Amino acid sequence: MLVEIAVVPDTFVSGLAHIEDIGGGCLRFVCFVCQDGDRIVAARIVMPADALPDAIKKALAASAGHYAGQVAGLLPKLLN
Numbered sequence: 001m002l003v004e005i006a007v008v009p010d011t012f013v014s015g016l017a018h019i020e021d022i023g024g025g026c027l028r029f030v031c032f033v034c035q036d037g038d039r040i041v042a043a044r045i046v047m048p049a050d051a052l053p054d055a056i057k058k059a060l061a062a063s064a065g066h067y068a069g070q071v072a073g074l075l076p077k078l079l080n
Contacts, residue, residue: 022046026048
């Protein structure tokens with residue numbers, strides 16, 4: 001069960017700049033927004049590297065309706 005004990009605001013980002021291996025089995029996702037031609041860091045998300053496969057599956061499932069053709073092409077590459 002997912003519980004939200006305090007309101008956590010959404011943060012809009014334009015994209016993912018890069019992913020850093022910060023050690024200890026964790027990855028840092030550095031996200032940005034586009035502003036006046038620049039890419040400004042808007043969020044850094046740290047999660048265990050072991051959670052990445054599940055996150056990819058959930059992202060693909062959530063976006064499949066929007067990008068069905070692209071997702072179908074990506075799956076074989078991701079699974080190899």
